[in-house]
Structure formats: C-alpha cells, structure tokens
Amino acid sequence: EADIYQTPRYLVIGTGKKITLECSQTMGHDKMYWYQQDPGMELHLIHYSYGVNSTEKGDLSSESTVSRIRTEHFPLTLESARPSHTSQYLCASRGTEDQPQHFGDGTRLSIL
Amino acid sequence: GQNIDQPTEMTATEGAIVQINCTYQTSGFNGLFWYQQHAGEAPTFLSYNVLDGLEEKGRFSSFLSRSKGYSYLLLKELQMKDSASYLCAVRSTRSGSARQLTFGSGTQLTVLP
Numbered sequence: 001e002a003d004i005y006q007t008p009r010y011l012v013i014g015t016g017k018k019i020t021l022e023c024s025q026t027m028g029h030d031k032m033y034w035y036q037q038d039p040g041m042e043l044h045l046i047h048y049s050y051g052v053n054s055t056e057k058g059d060l061s062s063e064s065t066v067s068r069i070r071t072e073h074f075p076l077t078l079e080s081a082r083p084s085h086t087s088q089y090l091c092a093s094r095g096t097e098d099q100p101q102h103f104g105d106g107t108r109l110s111i112l
Numbered sequence: 113g114q115n116i117d118q119p120t121e122m123t124a125t126e127g128a129i130v131q132i133n134c135t136y137q138t139s140g141f142n143g144l145f146w147y148q149q150h151a152g153e154a155p156t157f158l159s160y161n162v163l164d165g166l167e168e169k170g171r172f173s174s175f176l177s178r179s180k181g182y183s184y185l186l187l188k189e190l191q192m193k194d195s196a197s198y199l200c201a202v203r204s205t206r207s208g209s210a211r212q213l214t215f216g217s218g219t220q221l222t223v224l225p
Contacts, residue, residue: 033212042217043155043199058212090154098162100145101213103154 003027006091006104014112019078021107023091032074033092033101036060043090049074081111116216118200123222124190132185132198132219140205145213146174146185147199155199158185187221195223 004025013019025032030051035043035058045058049068063085064078074093078085088108092101115137124130136144143162147155159167161176161183173186185198197218204214 040220043215045212048212059214098143098160100147100157100160102157106154108152 004091004093004102004104006089006107008107009105010108010110012110012112013081015080015082017081019081019109021076021089021091021109023074023076023104024072025074025093025102025104026072027093027095027102028071029093029095029102030071031094032068033094034058034064034066034074034076035090035092036062037088037090037106039088047076081109083111085109086111116200116202116214118198118216118219120217121220121222123224125224126190126192128190129186129188130190130221132187132200132221134183134185134200134216136181136183136200136202136216138181138202138204138214141178141181141202142205143203144174144176144183145201145203146172146183147201147215149197149199149218151196158198190223192223192225195221197221 007022032049034047036046037043044060046060046062047066049055055066064076066076088106090106091104094101118134145160146158149155159174166175171188176183197220199218200216201213
C-alpha cells in the first residue's frame, strides 16, 4: 500500500490568494510528480523532481512553482490564484525505474 | 513526442469480459502502465509491461506488442465496481520531461447489471 498524502483534499478560495498544496510520502521515494487533471480529461505533468533540490517543469506550462527541500515533501505553490487554476492536482511518487507511480488522493481546487 | 490512443467509452455487462485497447507512438519505448481511476479519485496502478506478452493478475491481464505499438487490458468476470476510467500510460527512454509517463485520455468503462 502506497503512503502518499495530499492536503487539503478540497479548497475553495478567492482570486489573488497565495496557495500551497502539500504532498508528502513516507516511502523514501526520490522521484515525485505533480499532475493537473480537469474532470474527464487526461493527466498533464506540470512538475517533477528526481530528488532533493531537483525540480523540473513538465509538459504542461503552469504558473505554479514547486520546491524539494526534503525527500518526503514536495509542495506546490500558486502565488496569486486565478479562476483558470481551478482543477484537480494530483501528486505521485515512484521508487526504482520499473516501479509504478503511486498517487495521492488529489486536491480539488476551486478559485472563485 | 508521444501519442497515445484509446477508445473514449466502452460498455459491458456484469460477468462478461472486456478488452480495452491502447495504441501508442513513441521514440524509445521504456514501459507501458495501466491505471484505474474512479470518478473523483486518484489513479491506482493495475499493471506494467515492458516486454512483449501477457501479464496476468487475477481478473485483470495486460498484453504488449512493442513492434505494433499496441497494448490491451483484459478484464474478466466484470463487476459493477469495475466501472471506471482506464488509463494507458507510456514511458520513453528520452531524458527530461519526455522520460516521464505520458497518459492517454482514458477509456470510460460502464458495467451494466
């Protein structure tokens, strides 16, 4: 059973607020990922990390930023939220190359 | 780049067998994953193929043909709880973001009583 946690599960907040979505895993995985998924649509990679102090942008351009100061923690930040940021954000982690990515439960973000 | 195609929707009857196909185009294939995703929930891992052939796991099996760029997920003895979206995801050997998983749009399976 994968141990990867995301908070909050749901967030409804006004435009212009700074938001941090938390993601933590207790498996010691080096590789972590953030995906954005709109309802009924495919997952799009927005950020990933190969380990501490390593962060890269994914295939989908995003105004969010990430940090990886500790192996177990990979938070995603939006400095000034806009309605276009409304979506589901999924965090995942992976161990070795042949292991699958394990996903957290996601954060459903609604910007009013 | 990578291109992944799978049917948008499928419908089957409880107790039946259903096959969900996935075709892909990628430079430097390095594995194919199938995930199940219930509405509003996170994807959960089902199977992984990197070599040609069939991988069986209980009621679920997955097949891969690298030469044809083709995979399928076979679900036997369908249950109502199998109603979900099934995602095909491909990893390539290229570096950078292309080395990560690319997900298909998913096949929404509806199991009818």
